[in-house]
Amino acid sequence: MKNEEQRKQSTERAATAERRHDRVAELDARVFQGMARGREANIEVGRALNELKKILGHGKWLRHIAETFASCGIKLRSAERYMKMATQADAVSKLDNLSNFKPATDRGAQEIRSASDRAQAEVGAASGHKLTKAPRRADGIYQLPLRMTGDQQNAMDVLRKLPDWPLAAKTIIALLKRLWVKYRIVDKNARRRP
Amino acid sequence: MKTLLLSRDYREAAVRQEGQLADPSHVHQTLDEDTRVIVPDGRISAVLLCDAIPPARHKLAYELWRTVGELPSNRATAVGVPSLPRLKSDGTLGKRQGVPRKVLEILKGQGARHGMLGYMDATPDQPCHKTTLSIRRPELLDGNRPLIELVDALYRQHAPTFYAKQQAEVEKVPCWRLWNTVFSTIYIAKNFRTAYHTDSANLRGAMSTIMPMGKFTGGELILARWRIAIAYKPGDLLLFDPQQLHGNLPFEGERLAAIFYCERRIADCGK
Numbered sequence: 001m002k003n004e005e006q007r008k009q010s011t012e013r014a015a016t017a018e019r020r021h022d023r024v025a026e027l028d029a030r031v032f033q034g035m036a037r038g039r040e041a042n043i044e045v046g047r048a049l050n051e052l053k054k055i056l057g058h059g060k061w062l063r064h065i066a067e068t069f070a071s072c073g074i075k076l077r078s079a080e081r082y083m084k085m086a087t088q089a090d091a092v093s094k095l096d097n098l099s100n101f102k103p104a105t106d107r108g109a110q111e112i113r114s115a116s117d118r119a120q121a122e123v124g125a126a127s128g129h130k131l132t133k134a135p136r137r138a139d140g141i142y143q144l145p146l147r148m149t150g151d152q153q154n155a156m157d158v159l160r161k162l163p164d165w166p167l168a169a170k171t172i173i174a175l176l177k178r179l180w181v182k183y184r185i186v187d188k189n190a191r192r193r194p
Numbered sequence: 195m196k197t198l199l200l201s202r203d204y205r206e207a208a209v210r211q212e213g214q215l216a217d218p219s220h221v222h223q224t225l226d227e228d229t230r231v232i233v234p235d236g237r238i239s240a241v242l243l244c245d246a247i248p249p250a251r252h253k254l255a256y257e258l259w260r261t262v263g264e265l266p267s268n269r270a271t272a273v274g275v276p277s278l279p280r281l282k283s284d285g286t287l288g289k290r291q292g293v294p295r296k297v298l299e300i301l302k303g304q305g306a307r308h309g310m311l312g313y314m315d316a317t318p319d320q321p322c323h324k325t326t327l328s329i330r331r332p333e334l335l336d337g338n339r340p341l342i343e344l345v346d347a348l349y350r351q352h353a354p355t356f357y358a359k360q361q362a363e364v365e366k367v368p369c370w371r372l373w374n375t376v377f378s379t380i381y382i383a384k385n386f387r388t389a390y391h392t393d394s395a396n397l398r399g400a401m402s403t404i405m406p407m408g409k410f411t412g413g414e415l416i417l418a419r420w421r422i423a424i425a426y427k428p429g430d431l432l433l434f435d436p437q438q439l440h441g442n443l444p445f446e447g448e449r450l451a452a453i454f455y456c457e458r459r460i461a462d463c464g465k
Contacts, residue, residue: 043201089203101210112297113215119297120294126285126287
């Protein structure tokens with residue numbers, strides 16, 4: 001029983017280490033791709049290096065830079081400069097995202113807004129509900145609160161590591177889209193033009 | 195050509211602006227000369243080519259295309275209003291949604307119209323088809339063939355990577371494109387000031403090209419995420435990524451914009 005638990009733990013440790021290696025390789029590749037793109041991509045390179053440093057820790061990080069990138073022109077000083085640029089850019093972005101866009105105040109905009117408000121009130125009165133606009137969300141990772149057995153979660157971990165994961169993710173989203181139509185959350189005929 | 199390297203990203207703040215009308219206070223920088231815009235991750239976001247279209251070409255296009263006559267009743271986000279169910283004469287709600295009638299009346303008064311030329315990909319209701327406007331009035335396309343081919347050549351020259359992707363897509367279905375170009379469709383917007391929107395029906399990873407026409411002042415295109423305005427005028431051509439939020443400032447005069455693009459699922463039309 002104890003042996004089995006130990007074996008399970010060592011398998012998990014191996015899987016975690018492998019994931020870490022995969023991520024390091026992915027970030028290394030991103031640094032090389034950024035270098036190939038020239039100076040416009042310095043911030044992107046800096047972001048990848050920042051994440052690498054976090055994963056590897058200080059000691060391994062210095063060795064990793066020397067072994068992997070020094071021969072291709074990224075010395076420690078340059079790496080630190082890119083990392084600083086990325087940190088500064090991200091800090092600026094955080095502030096920028098707190099900035100507000102004021103509503104348009106020209107006559108045309110005001111006319112459209114007031115006509116739209118009247119139309120919403122009319123439709124609201126006809127339907128018996130107050131219409132409110134759903135807040136717009138940024139694209140990104142969405143975590144589904146799915147209850148799964150341990151085996152299912154393990155299988156999911158394996159699936160996410162496969163090279164075919166992007167295709168599998170698209171299939172899952174296609175299934176979700178069918179469910180949204182089935183439960184009338186979205187209109188199947190809805191379609192936007194440029 | 196000038197290269198503008200952007201370092202500030204207003205993504206989170208900008209995304210909340212979808213469906214809102216643009217205001218001059220949103221702009222930190224205005225472009226009015228040949229410029230290539232590079233965003234912080236190194237991608238090309240837009241290329242502005244000033245005086246790239248000879249006057250004879252864009253003036254002919256203006257005369258032919260200013261006759262588009264459909265109200266933009268199916269473009270609620272671009273108009274800047276929520277898509278609402280239509281109210282029937284008995285006061286109940288209809289099944290179809292769109293721009294509210296009250297707003298359409300205002301747009302009608304402003305002379306806002308639009309039209310589609312070329313080919314559309316399949317929707318749940320309709321298979322791939324040529325637009326009604328192109329069938330009824332073939333001269334709108336035929337009369338502007340040299341212009342469309344010129345825009346194609348400029349796109350190939352100034353954004354070759356994006357062009358190659360679009361070309362690979364349209365070459366799967368050669369009969370669903372405009373002559374030998376990479377465009378399947380042209381959208382004409384007349385006196386239509388758009389609120390911030392993205393062009394979700396366009397091919398991903400490709401660029402759209404916008405050519406303004408007419409006699410107008412104002413009407414700059416704003417890319418909300420980068421807080422830049424593109425002050426283009428008749429004869430200019432703008433290549434840009436239509437998946438980023440964009441909208442126009444108000445304008446005075448008669449203004450037409452032609453958007454040359456490739457429909458998102460056009461390659462499926464061959465199946």
